[in-house]
Amino acid sequence: MDIFRLIQDIKRHLKLSFDEVDRWFDKDKETLNFQPSNGGWTIQQILEHIYLTNFYLLILIEKGSKKAIRNYQNLDLNIEIKNYSFDQKKFEKVGEYGAFEWIRPEHMEPKGELNLNEIRSLISQQYDQCLDYLDLMKNGEGLLCKTTMTVNELGKINVYEYIYFLSLHAQRHVTQMKNNELETIKNLKK
Template identity: 45%
Template sequence: MKGEAALSINRTIEVINHELLSTKSELSAWFNKDISSLKYAPIRGWSIEQILEHITITNHFLFILIRKAKIKALHAALKEDLLSELSRYEYNLDQLDDIAVHGSFSWIRPDHMEPTGNVTHDEIRRKLEEQFDECSRILNEIRQGEGILYKTMMSVNNLGKMDVYQYIYFLCQHAKRHIQQMLKVEAEFMSLKETE
């Protein structure tokens, strides 16, 4: 790889790696909070614990796409000229930054991504850790830029076709969106506690 193409794909991988580590750390911190704040049912929407469960459910469905796309991208790298494709690659993760902003656009969530409330606190924590660790492993498997070789359609916010790197970044941004939501629930909980 030469010049700007190498810089672009290296930047993409560095940004995603940072996002994976920081998002995992932010999510982990929620499990150290008082259980009553995690279970508090806000005036509108889900409890923090339900939001955390929803993140694991969404990740599960994203992983179905990410795993398949990674395999197809690695197979494509055996047949296609990766260096030629990388020479045309430009950093594009900023196109997904709106995903991280809670309420930035209308998001119609499928029913199968609703939290059940049947998963324990410890199971949710373990699942999130496993999911983010798997993301890091997948990113390492496509560290030479192979992830740009396969794209899958993403209907959310009319994003269109996304490569494997964008899907992993999307997973982080979706979690960050819900971290904002959890902060709002926590603020509501704290304001109610102050008035008691």
């Protein structure tokens, strides 16, 4: 496995996902606050949810990266890299809106306590945090710690995969926001 390529691929995916999310902050108020007919979240609520989910995932990523760096002293990184293969197919469904039942914890549900500018700034900081962790573990150290991910039965995943998961989660909600926007446009034409 070319760990350096994996890290670059994750950085590229993060950039695309976060750039797409960021564009939604520039939408007009009507689009941002449109309540879809299915009773789902508004785009503003989705953006807050992305921030909240990132917040909690980054706690796990931080713990994992610290443990991975500590494990570097006791484990053979070269053997880990040699034996590692990234199963991208296992993760693909995470980025697809509606691909499976996803029951999120209550603490990841939007409460409307932050304004759009705050959410945008926080999500931008979260992007930088992800890049910092990837730079910190630039030689493959992220393989040296695995944590259980229950979503879609992913099982034990390493720190790089957690960061990729975070990026896929944002991508999933970009699709949801696009669906909201389409419904908004249809309603305006009526």
